[in-house]
Amino acid sequence: MYKVMLVDDDYPVIQLLSETIEWEQLGVSLQSTHENGASAFEKAISEMPDILITDIGMPKMNGIELTKKLKEQNPNLKVAILSCHADFAFAQQALKLQVQDYLIKDTFDPADLRQLIKKFKETLDEQNTKMNKHLQIQNLLNQNKESVKEKFIKKTIEQPDMNEGHWLSEAKSLGLHLDQSAYIGSLGMIHHYSSVKELYVSEDTLNFAVNNVVAEEIKRCYPGAVHFQHGIKGLFVFFPSSLILKRNALTEAMECMKRIQHALKRSLNISLSFITGDGCRDLSEFKQELVHLINGCHQRFYLKPGTIVEQKEAREAPTEDLFSRYDEAAAEMRELIMLRDEARITEYVTKWVNFLEENQFAPELVKDWVLKLLLDLRVKLHALQLFRSQQTIDYMHNEIFEIQFLDELKSWLLNYFHSILSFVKEVYEQTKRKEILDAFKYVTMNIEKKITLDEVSSYLYLNPSYFSRLFKKEVGETFVEYVTKMKINRAKELLEQTTDSVGKICERLGYDNQSYFIKIFKNYVGVTPIEYRGGKA
Known part of the structure; x- marks a missing residue:
């Protein structure tokens, strides 16, 4: 719905128009009303209207000044001057600012304003339709271009033997001139992609927005750099550089990466991290750069949002298991x-x-x-x-x-x-069975201790006989059977996840007799603890 801003220092006029014009029925909403141009301008900076209806002679900022300032911010703004000035000089100034209508208060009829708003809405609808069609066409062209670039990268990685002459020619058509310059590659990855994606209609829309921001920033800060989409969550950027002075070249490339990060964060609220490669001079090195960057998943996994790091060799395995x-x-x-x-x-x-x-x-x-x-x-x-x-x-x-x-x-x-x-x-x-849930909790929290029916009954402030009958009725097994089952499950975990001996596990779970523990374990599991651990090895 289009937003209307109403500005007039004559409060009765604001009140009259606010109440007599059926804004919603006309397909617009009355965004705000103001008694001077300065107040209206301040509001418009944070929330720009689509339609401005304003008086001319007002304190702090008159209607002509307000219109001029808002037109600078929004050239498509539709403006109607509503004034008691019939002077031709004022009308002439308004015409220069492409004001759509100039209404004189002395002869003003609200019906005229209604018709004018309808006309404004039709014009805005037409403009938006044209803009949407243009954006759709541009989107399709850009998607096709980015798809071609992505396929080029995929083909470069996957095809074992390529004709370097043909490859260089295709690379050149995409802006990559490896026959003239070396390049430093980098891989950028979007953080929290799932959350980011929810804010967009589709992945295509998100990718379109990201590619546009990256392309615009590269054009500003590093002309000649080329970016390629990598899947749905990342992108490659290759910066033309002299590898003889690699450190200087890398510093300049990193400055551009920072600007790309800031632009994406500012405009799309997207956090991006970069890993930079070693540089490349020809097809073979270009392919190697791509593969190394893609395979750096270990280093990438530990990157913080918004960081830029140089690629490192794979780390040795940690000493701790x-x-x-x-x-x-x-x-x-x-x-x-x-x-x-x-x-x-x-x-x-x-x-x-x-x-x-x-x-x-x-x-x-x-x-x-x-x-x-x-x-x-x-x-x-x-x-x-x-x-x-x-x-x-x-x-x-x-x-x-x-x-x-x-x-x-x-x-x-x-x-x-x-x-x-x-x-x-x-x-x-x-639940109405809080006593049972509390009993479950007690057993879980004390599974490595000796647990008795009397002990849990006392914890729950219940008679042992009553608790025993209640537990059997609600759970379908006796309390002792339940505790034994939970202890055996815990024993299985300890056998799988620790190197503790069977005797130690027996002791940890509150059993005084190891032979009894082994017998109970075999009854439940079908094998002895030693056999169980051996089978899981």
Whole structure:
């Protein structure tokens, strides 16, 4: 809906027009009213109107000055002068500013203004239709051009044998002159792509917007540089440079990358990080530059939004085993959820993300570790009747493995834990079986201690006999059977995730007799603890 600004120092006129003109029915909205031009101009800076209806003689800034200033900001602004001045000089000034109509208050009829607004709306509709068609055509042309460039990069990477002469000719048509200059390559990747994408109608629209901003910024700060789209989340930029003075050339290229980052952040609120390559002089080196940049996923995973770094050789594997800390992370996570401690979610996620960053574990290993944590939590919550996920395991797997940066993983985990905790709290608040849920929580929190029926009954302030009957009725098994099952599940986790001996695990779980523990384990699992660990190795 088009926005109308009404400006007149005669308040009765503003009141009359505000109340007698059916703005909404005319397909416009009365954005604001003002009693002087200065106030109207200040408002228009933050929210530009489509239609201006203004008096001429006003304090602080008259209507002619206001029209001139707003036309400089919005040349398509439609203006109607509503004034008591019949002087030809005023009308002449208005005509010079391409004012669409000049209405005299003495002979003014609101019906004239209604007709004028209808005419303004029709003109604006026509202009917008033409503009949209132009943008659609331009969009299609740009999409086709970017598609050709992307296919060129893909072909360069994937085809083993290429005719260098033909390749140089095609590269030249796309603005890449490797027969005349060396280039420094860089790979830029969009952070939090999923969140960014939600703000746009489609991925094509987002890519179109990004490519436009990058192209405009390159034209300003580094003419001769060429950018190529890389999938839906990234882009290559190649900067013509002398590799003899590589350090100077790299500094200039990085300045341009910073400007690209600032432009994307300012206009589209997109964070981009860059990794720069070693430079290239011919087809072979160009191809090598592309491959090295793409394969730098380890270094890229740990980049912060808005950073620019030089490509590094792959790091040596960390000395610490990530899965040796699994049991600790899992225990803290269970405690967090079972105690419904929302305040500690950020602290927990930050602690473990910092640990991952300090050790720079391989991204795929990190994702495996996180996925296992979440799947184990999911199984436990299902067993406790506290959670039923609508998402399949495959969906969760795909979501996590689509994440490209550690900072994205951190945001994803924070959102996930908050949603899980919200659901658990809701179950606790709605269920009529709070005693059973509290018993579940008690067992989970004390699984590595000896747990008795009397002890839990006392914790719940219930008679042991009553609690025993209630538990069997609600859960379908006795309390002792439930505790044994949960302890055996915990024993399986310890056998898989630690190097503790069977005796140590037996002791940790509160069993006094190792032979009894082994017998119970075999009854539930079908094999002894040693056989179970051997089968999982």
